[in-house]
Amino acid sequence: MKTIIQRGHLIDPSTQLDKSADIYIDNQLIVGIDDAPIDFVPDQIIDARDKHVIPGLVDVQCRVRQPGSSQKANTASETNAAAHGGITSICLPPDVTPVTDNAAVVELIHHNNQKAGNRCHLYTIGALSKGLEGEQLSNMGTLKRTGCVALSNALKPFGNNLIQRRAMEYAAGQEMLVVIQPYDQALHADGCAHEGSLATRLGLPPIPEAAETAALAKDIELVAQTSARTHFGQLSCARSVDMIRQAKKDRLPVTADVAIHHLFLTDRDIDGFDTNKLTFPPLRSEADRDALREGLKDGTIDCICSDHQPHDIDAKLQPFPSAEPGISGLDTLLPLIFRLVDDGILELHQAIAASTSNPAKIFKLPAGQLATGELADLVIVDRQAHYSCEPELFYSAGKNTAFKGWDFSTKVVKTLVAGKQIQ
Amino acid sequence: MNNANLQLTDEGKLKHFLSIEGLNHAILTDILDTAESFTSVTDRSIKKVPILRGKTVANLFFEASTRTRSTFELAAQRLSADILNLNINTSATVKGESLLDTLHNLEAMQIDMFVIRHQDSGSAHFFAQHVHPGVSVLNAGDGQHAHPTQAMLDMFTIRRYKQQFENLSVAIVGDIKHSRVARSQIHALNILNTGEVRIVAPPTLLPKQADTLGVQVFHDMNQGLRDVDVIIMLRLQKERMTGALLPSEKEYFRQFGLSSERLQFAKHDAIVMHPGPANRGIEIESSVMDGNQSVILQQVTFGIAVRMAVMSMIVSSGKENP
Structure with a gap:
């Protein structure tokens, strides 16, 4: 199958590509940009006039709920949502049931994706410890061989700091990326809202900043000790941004991401006990949100993820402290990323890099670039669309969005995954 | 909404x-x-x-x-x-x-x-x-x-004994952090234009940015009670000791318990309230609870x-x- 995408405005910050040109695709690969390969006879021509063409998004924190919680969503529904949302690569954390701590589970996850039609590239993050129990190291070498792109203990604590250090050391020896979402369980306690004036007023059990920052400080020290290449996920606090900035200055091998909703929402948004805005980590103050934006701008934070957590209706149909945290983010990631540009928060090339080439580089994925010889993972987007966010129209099985009714300017027109158009 | x-x-x-x-x-x-x-x-x-x-x-x-x-x-x-x-x-x-x-x-x-x-x-x-x-x-x-009806019965009690709110100084003492009663009282007192609303507690029993509720914050009981017209004591849950929020019941009583000596810091005609159930000897001394400034049973x-x-x-x- 040979395809030409004609006259689109191509943007790929990783190769400084920013011009109107044609893209030539042969099967799974991009075989030419601007210049047609010799004897290229297309089977189909896609007209991308007045549209932007960018690399497919890479989402490093996404839950498809399978295996384990398929009442909420499954591989088929969520990879389809990802593809229709312009996301062509997703990474799944290991806290599924059973835990991704052995080859069989990794294979099961890939088998599920194959059965669902490989609608997007799916990568697994393996467990750092057996069963995520934080006591015994997982078979990291095996996990690496079966295709895990990183290792993490998700939100489960280690038995003690020594075990965490050893896990990071061992992972470093395997040249595996370690992913940490910094979190101190004791400081978090039974909290469900950012510790600030709003939680005080609503009487919601508070989550102090230190639940994240105290853990992050320790984690960074362990990076210094072990030299494990470490990616910090879903930061929420201004102080965390400062700490990552300093760690990078100290030339530690650290990178970081932020969930898209933390760039838009604050604890004010949970007023009225809106369970669709119950997240983990919690939505924090305006100052925190602004610091996260600033961190993206100056490169302290490398990428933006969806932190996609689809839920069934009952999970959110509870009083606030009893509801389950998380936002269904695949359907809104791309329009929100462009809204960062519309709102003047990021330059276009920064926003695209943070959601394509940067995460691909950190997780070493064959993705995130519009270049000859690369996989033809790309999205054609319409920047002149005007529509409002309607959860009923989501492809994801989870309708639990925090952005219902928001105005978006950018819409996915077409997604190609490894050269194949997603219908 | x-x-x-x-x-x-x-x-x-x-x-x-x-x-x-x-x-x-x-x-x-x-x-x-x-x-x-x-x-x-x-x-x-x-x-x-x-x-x-x-x-x-x-x-x-x-x-x-x-x-x-x-x-x-x-x-x-x-x-x-x-x-x-x-x-x-x-x-x-x-x-x-x-x-x-x-x-x-x-x-x-x-x-x-x-x-x-x-x-x-x-x-x-x-x-x-x-x-x-x-x-x-x-x-x-x-x-x-x-706990809005509790707050309203407290407002009712205050109005009964003090006739108005504008010139009053009211101190709420105790576990504000975990108290729905205190939150509702603070809103009610402020909406009714109470002259001054104080909260008195150690930092571990106060929510963060408590002042944003529209109150003066005191960590010292004697200062907090000085010249107030109304004292509202809150119940101290026994669980607070195990959660490392407080050292001991004894220490709490010494620092934040309402004794007859402490009551002297308030105005001589101050009323003493408590939403109940009260812990005698922990947040309030029996002689105060049963004394003539107490309106605790009238509240009920x-x-x-x-x-x-x-x-x-x-x-x-x-x-x-x-």
Whole structure:
């Protein structure tokens, strides 16, 4: 199958590509940009006039709920949502049931994706410890061989700091990326809202900043000790941004991401006990949100993820402290990323890099670039669309969005995954 | 949806009673005046009026309670309602029924008004969002968020003894952090234009940015009580010792207990209040609790009239908006 995408405005910050040109695709690969390969006879021509063409998004924190919680969503529904949302690569954390701590589970996850039609590239993050129990190291070498792109203990604590250090050391020896979402369980306690004036007023059990920052400080020290290449996920606090900035200055091998909703929402948004805005980590103050934006701008934070957590209706149909945290983010990631540009928060090339080439580089994925010889993972987007966010129209099985009714300017027109158009 | 919209009709009358926040001076005064008119009912030999005749009130308590539940029950009875008492912590939800299913099952029994206590902050709002139109929710305490009828009976007590709020200095002492009572009292006192609202507690028993609630914060009891007109003592839960929030009961009493010596720091005619149940010798000395400045038992009596007032106002708002 040979395809030409004609006259689109191509943007790929990783190769400084920013011009109107044609893209030539042969099967799974991009075989030419601007210049047609010799004897290229297309089977189909896609007209991308007045549209932007960018690399497919890479989402490093996404839950498809399978295996384990398929009442909420499954591989088929969520990879389809990802593809229709312009996301062509997703990474799944290991806290599924059973835990991704052995080859069989990794294979099961890939088998599920194959059965669902490989609608997007799916990568697994393996467990750092057996069963995520934080006591015994997982078979990291095996996990690496079966295709895990990183290792993490998700939100489960280690038995003690020594075990965490050893896990990071061992992972470093395997040249595996370690992913940490910094979190101190004791400081978090039974909290469900950012510790600030709003939680005080609503009487919601508070989550102090230190639940994240105290853990992050320790984690960074362990990076210094072990030299494990470490990616910090879903930061929420201004102080965390400062700490990552300093760690990078100290030339530690650290990178970081932020969930898209933390760039838009604050604890004010949970007023009225809106369970669709119950997240983990919690939505924090305006100052925190602004610091996260600033961190993206100056490169302290490398990428933006969806932190996609689809839920069934009952999970959110509870009083606030009893509801389950998380936002269904695949359907809104791309329009929100462009809204960062519309709102003047990021330059276009920064926003695209943070959601394509940067995460691909950190997780070493064959993705995130519009270049000859690369996989033809790309999205054609319409920047002149005007529509409002309607959860009923989501492809994801989870309708639990925090952005219902928001105005978006950018819409996915077409997604190609490894050269194949997603219908 | 904010609190005010949810609990008021389009005409600005009470539809539910969920939190003090979002109500205005006029409504709070209306509640106090209506309660005043009901105190005469409670003093009569036949203590009944037919305002809620033919209505069914369900007391839905997911947390243990003695006085709140029983004064709601008496209030409903004195308004001639039928009353159903349900202690849910021993009932359906233990068997795995969801909260909404429990609520809808009870609605199927044609309940007109739910009096709900639940351990989650925001649960009263949650129920109010999901009941059928025409069915009302009264918050009898939701987590650490609000306990509005308690706050109103406290306001009633203060007005009875001090006649006004503008020139008063009121100190609330104790575990503010975990207290829905304190939050509701602070809102009510501020809406009623109280001269000064103070809270007195060690930092471990205060929520962060407590001053944003519109109060003066004190960590020293003697300073906090100086020249106040009203002292409201809060109950100290025994669990607070195990959570490392406090060193010991003894230490707490020495620093924050209301003794007769400490009472001297307040104005000589200051009144002492407590929402109950009180821990004698931990937050309050027996001689103060039983002393002539204490109005703690009067609070309980007024609680019935205030709850009658709120229930009757909700029913009358429903009549105009069928």
